Amino acid sequence: MNTLLAFWSLHTPALAVALPLLGAMLVMLVPAERFPQLRGIVFFLAAALGAFAAINVAGQALADGACTYVFGAGPRIGGGPEATCTTFSGVPIRIYFHIDAAGALMLLVAAITSTAAALYALRSEEGSSGLTAFQPLYLLLVAGVYGMVATGDAFNFFVFLEITSLAGAALAACRIDRGLAAEAGLKYAAISSLGGLSYLVGVGLLLARHDLLNIAALSQAIQGGGPSATDYAALGLMALPLAMKAGTVPMHQWTPDTYSRAPHPVSAFLLISSQASLFGLFRVAFTLFGAPVVSTTSLGAFLAVLAALSMFVGVTMAIPQHDVKRLISHHAVSQTGYMLLGASVALAVLGDAEKTAAFGRDALAGSLFHMMNYAIYNGLLFLAAGAVVWRTGKRNLDDMGGLGRAMPVTMLCFGIGALAIAGIPPMSGFASKWVLYESVFRYSPLLAIVAMVVSLLTLASFVKVFQAMFLGPARKHLSEVKEVPLAMAFPMLLLALATIAIGLFPDVVMQRLLLPAADALLK
Amino acid sequence: MNAILTHLPFVIAVTVAIAGLAVVLWRRNLIHVLMGMSLVESAVNLFLVALGYRHDAVAPIYTGLRDGGEHVYMVLPTVQALTLTAIVIGLATTAMMLSLVIVIHRHYGTTDVRDVRRLRE
Numbered sequence: 001m002n003t004l005l006a007f008w009s010l011h012t013p014a015l016a017v018a019l020p021l022l023g024a025m026l027v028m029l030v031p032a033e034r035f036p037q038l039r040g041i042v043f044f045l046a047a048a049l050g051a052f053a054a055i056n057v058a059g060q061a062l063a064d065g066a067c068t069y070v071f072g073a074g075p076r077i078g079g080g081p082e083a084t085c086t087t088f089s090g091v092p093i094r095i096y097f098h099i100d101a102a103g104a105l106m107l108l109v110a111a112i113t114s115t116a117a118a119l120y121a122l123r124s125e126e127g128s129s130g131l132t133a134f135q136p137l138y139l140l141l142v143a144g145v146y147g148m149v150a151t152g153d154a155f156n157f158f159v160f161l162e163i164t165s166l167a168g169a170a171l172a173a174c175r176i177d178r179g180l181a182a183e184a185g186l187k188y189a190a191i192s193s194l195g196g197l198s199y200l201v202g203v204g205l206l207l208a209r210h211d212l213l214n215i216a217a218l219s220q221a222i223q224g225g226g227p228s229a230t231d232y233a234a235l236g237l238m239a240l241p242l243a244m245k246a247g248t249v250p251m252h253q254w255t256p257d258t259y260s261r262a263p264h265p266v267s268a269f270l271l272i273s274s275q276a277s278l279f280g281l282f283r284v285a286f287t288l289f290g291a292p293v294v295s296t297t298s299l300g301a302f303l304a305v306l307a308a309l310s311m312f313v314g315v316t317m318a319i320p321q322h323d324v325k326r327l328i329s330h331h332a333v334s335q336t337g338y339m340l341l342g343a344s345v346a347l348a349v350l351g352d353a354e355k356t357a358a359f360g361r362d363a364l365a366g367s368l369f370h371m372m373n374y375a376i377y378n379g380l381l382f383l384a385a386g387a388v389v390w391r392t393g394k395r396n397l398d399d400m401g402g403l404g405r406a407m408p409v410t411m412l413c414f415g416i417g418a419l420a421i422a423g424i425p426p427m428s429g430f431a432s433k434w435v436l437y438e439s440v441f442r443y444s445p446l447l448a449i450v451a452m453v454v455s456l457l458t459l460a461s462f463v464k465v466f467q468a469m470f471l472g473p474a475r476k477h478l479s480e481v482k483e484v485p486l487a488m489a490f491p492m493l494l495l496a497l498a499t500i501a502i503g504l505f506p507d508v509v510m511q512r513l514l515l516p517a518a519d520a521l522l523k
Numbered sequence: 524m525n526a527i528l529t530h531l532p533f534v535i536a537v538t539v540a541i542a543g544l545a546v547v548l549w550r551r552n553l554i555h556v557l558m559g560m561s562l563v564e565s566a567v568n569l570f571l572v573a574l575g576y577r578h579d580a581v582a583p584i585y586t587g588l589r590d591g592g593e594h595v596y597m598v599l600p601t602v603q604a605l606t607l608t609a610i611v612i613g614l615a616t617t618a619m620m621l622s623l624v625i626v627i628h629r630h631y632g633t634t635d636v637r638d639v640r641r642l643r644e
Contacts, residue, residue, distance in 0.1 A: 155605055162612045166619060173623055179630025183642055186553075186623040193560060193616045194547070197567045200609060204567075207602065208574045257642045 008053075012060070013069035013097045016053035016107070017147045020046050024139035032132045040122050043135040047118035047142060051111035054146055058104035058111070062516065067104075068152070069097040098152030098216065101516035105368060106149035106279050108513075109375045110272050112498065114142045116491035120383055121265035123487035124390055133174045134263065140167035141266075141273060148276040154203045154288075155213045157280060158196065164273045165192030165245075172262040172270070184261035191254050195241030202237035205230050219288045227289065235299075238284045243303075245277035248340055249310040252333045256317075259329035264386025267325065268379035271332060275371055278339060285347055286364075286521040300348025307344055308447055310337030311454040319461050323395045324385045327465060328378070331421060334454060335374045341451060342367025342436045345443045346522070356522065359439040365510065365518040366435030372514075373428040373502060377420035380495040384414035387484045387492065388469060397468040399477075404470035406481045411470040413492040418466055420499045422459035428499045431506035525578060532573035540566035553624045553634040557617065564613040571606045575599030 008015065023046020030039040061067040072094050099107065118138065125134055144167060147160035169192065173185025207213060209230045210221040222231050244251035255274075259267045285299070314334025321327035346364035349355035387410045388403060389395050404411045420427035423434075433455060441448035483489070502509055539562055546559025580596035583603075628634050631641070 155608075159608060159612070162616070166612075166615055169623075170619060173626070176626060176630070179627050180641055182623045182626040182630070183639055186620060186627065187642075189616060189620050189623065190556070190560065193613075193620070194563065196612075197563055200567055200605075201570060204571050204574055204602070204605075207605075213601070261642070 011069075012053050013057050013067060013099060013150060014071070016050055016057055016150065017143050019053060020050040020139040020143040020146070022046065023050070024136040024143070027135045027139065028132075036126070039135065040126075043139065044118055044122055046139050048115055050139075050142055050146065051115045054107040054111040057099055057150070058107040061099040061104040061107075062101060062513070066098065066100040066520070068099075071095045071097075095151075095153045095156050096214070097150040099150050100520035101513070102279070102282070102368065102518070102520045103149050105372060105513050105517045106276065107146065109372050110142070110145050110149065110276070113272050113375050113379045113495075114145070114269055116495050117265040117268045117379065117383070118142075120268075120386075120488050120491040121263070123485055124264055124386065128175075128263075133170065134266075137167045137171045137174065138266065138269070141171060141269060145269075145273050145276045149279055152215050153213050154206065154215055154218060157215075157283075158200055158203060161199065161245075161277070161280070162192075162196050164276065165189065165196060168192070168258075168266075168270055168273050171266045172258045175261070175263055177261060181261040184257040187254050188258040191251075192245060195244050198237050198241045202234040205234040205237065209234075215283070215288060219290065222288065223290055231289075235284065235289055239281055239299075242277045242281040242284065243306070243340075246274050246281060246340070247310075247333050247336050248306050249313045249333065249337070250306075252310065252314070252336075255333050256326050256329040259332060259382075260323060260326040264325075264382060264390065267329075267386065268382040271378055271382070272375055274332075274336070275339075275375055278336065278371065282343055282521055285343075286350075287523075290350065290522075297348050297351060300344045300346070300350065303340060303344035304348060304444070304447060307337045307340035308450045310334065310340065311451060312337075315454050315457045315461065319457065319464075322397050324389065324397055324400075324465065324469070325382070325395060327397075327461070328381050328385055331458060331461070332378060334458065335370070335378060335421065337454075338433065338436060338451060339367050339371050339374065341440060341447060342370065345440050345447075346518075349443065350522075355443075359442040361515070361518050361522060362435060363439035363443070364521060365514040366432055366439055368517050369432035369435055369506075369510065369514050370429075372509075373420065373432045373499070376495050376502070377417045377427070377429055377499045380413060380492060380499060381417040381421065383488075383492050383495065384410050384417060387488055388414075390488075391481050391484060392478055397465060400469045400475070401472040401478070402470070402474035403478065403481060405474065406478070407470075407483050409483055409489045410492070413489075413496045414470070415466060416496040416499055418462035420503070422462055423455045424459070426500065426503045428502035428506075431503055431509075435506075435510075528578050529576075532569060532576065536566045536570040536573060538566075539563075539569065551636050553627070553636060553639065554621075556636065557620050557624065560620075561613070561617055564609075564617075568606045568609055568613075571602045571609065575602035 027039055027042045032039055057067055141164055144160050144164035151157050169185045169189035172188055173182045175181045210218055212218045212221055247255040259270055262270055311334050314330050318327050318330035342363040346360040349360040394400055420429035423429045437448050543559045543562030547556050550556055575598050577596050577598055580598045583597040583600040624634055627639055
């Protein structure tokens with residue numbers, strides 16, 4: 001027992017990725033038709049244990065400032081990135097995981113949402129075709145996301161990026177759905193694959209220039225010597241595909257297709273995979289390049305414009321939609337705009353220490369805050385909308401109505417998610433949007449006003465959806481509809497509770513999690 | 524001569540990448556589009572391998588060095604390891620995309636990109 005505990009505490013960072021990976025292999029060995037229950041147990045255990053390890057690592061990282069795990073022989077924990085300098089010439093060659101406060105935040109969010117969605121999937125995907133593929137792919141996606149946020153190696157990031165892309169595309173396609181889901185999956189796969197190649201060329205350029213792949217050592221090399229033209233080319237080649245994979249305008253067209261056709265719990269977790277890409281963008285922009293030498297003002301301003309466009313285009317595309325999941329997917333583009341907005345404001349004032357202290361740091365923290373909230377409340381919205389689709393078999397809002405009487409718990413959860421996405425107090429969305437408004441206003445009042453207007457439009461859109469789904473007279477063809485089983489209601493209630501709790505105690509979250517995370521990125 | 528030898532792989536890589544992108548953008552058959560993506564992928568792999576190449580260097584195998592004491596150059600092995608990984612990933616991606624094209628063809632009866640846009644409707 002003691003050896004097991006020692007093993008666990010020594011290898012937790014690796015186990016967070018290894019357990020879901022191992023689970024993906026194990027779950028395939030259990031025949032789906034003969035032992036569906038056992039398969040479900042293996043699936044959920046792998047997801048839950050992976051999440052437990054991730055939370056454990058995040059806790060360590062938050063307590064100690066950062067947590068480093070070196071793969072291969074030698075000391076694993078502690079010593080920082082320098083411990084990876086193992087060749088005689090002092091070049092850090094070994095792959096390592098480096099989880100700072102920002103990575104810890106992402107691990108926490110991914111762990112919570114992945115467990116909730118896995119629990120929901122146990123029931124919602126029960127007995128559906130394609131389950132053989134669904135469970136291992138979901139675990140692969142989880143492993144990929146943990147890896148993306150934990151890794152400290154630029155090439156290793158590419159590997160995890162491709163794992164999430166492959167698993168995400170296959171998951172989006174695994175229902176086939178008369179070919180529609182396959183079309184969505186192919187689109188996602190093609191875009192991710194080209195994006196991944198672009199990122200790889202960027203890594204190749206950095207490797208050629210600095211002979212390094214280690215992110216910490218690379219950032220020292222880039223910021224120490226002053227970035228060359230090669231470095232700037234690499235920045236573009238790495239940042240653009242990550243922005244695309246996060247779903248920002250003008251490269252957002254894949255998001256509604258992919259999110260809306262994926263199985264419901266996958267839609268909820270695909271959000272996190274997009275967030276991991278956005279986090280990768282922050283890593284490249286802040287950690288790898290960063291303040292002292294790179295003129296980030298123009299890049300920040302450019303990204304801020306993209307962010308404002310994403311917010312606006314996303315919400316205007318969402319309003320006329322009738323397919324409920326497609327509508328929420330368009331809102332996802334709009335919400336991604338908020339996250340990018342705060343970060344790009346922080347990037348734009350990065351060279352100016354005074355402005356960074358005055359509002360840049362808050363903008364970045366607000367951005368991370370919104371990422372965290374969005375992962376939870378938009379996941380909740382997908383799960384609740386999925387519950388309605390699961391019970392009624394309808395996706396079109398015109399075919400729904402009066403479901404509030406039959407599905408009160410789902411209505412409550414959807415309502416909480418809708419209030420949060422529209423930024424109504426006391427939900428979490430209000431707290432993060434407020435931080436963003438305040439800080440962005442000091443950079444550019446216009447951008448803050450755009451953000452507020454978009455928030456109003458979001459509210460209008462969700463009032464319409466809520467009314468169409470749950471209120472109004474009962475429809476005849478929906479008279480048989482019942483509330484979802486507890487196994488699906490529980491994860492939704494869990495996320496709803498988190499949404500309210502974060503909204504009620506934003507200061508605690510800000511001080512404990514977000515400001516350390518922002519500082520870790522700005523350092 | 525050496526300068527040409529050093530730069531030629533990069534010129535070829537860029538040419539192949541542009542050809543691949545052109546196929547991706549302008550071909551209408553999904554199979555052709557995937558072939559274009561494979562071209563881009565090969566170009567990236569060529570670029571990576573070429574980064575570590577020196578015309579006067581030997582393969583990076585220590586036991587294979589004939590004159591152990593003398594100073595010799597080795598080509599950079601890191602990029603070769605990266606390329607191997609990228610090839611495996613590329614293979615998996617291509618296989619999955621081809622299988623999706625098969626599924627699409629079975630349901631839509633076509634692989635023309637102009638007809639494969641039912642999600643928009």
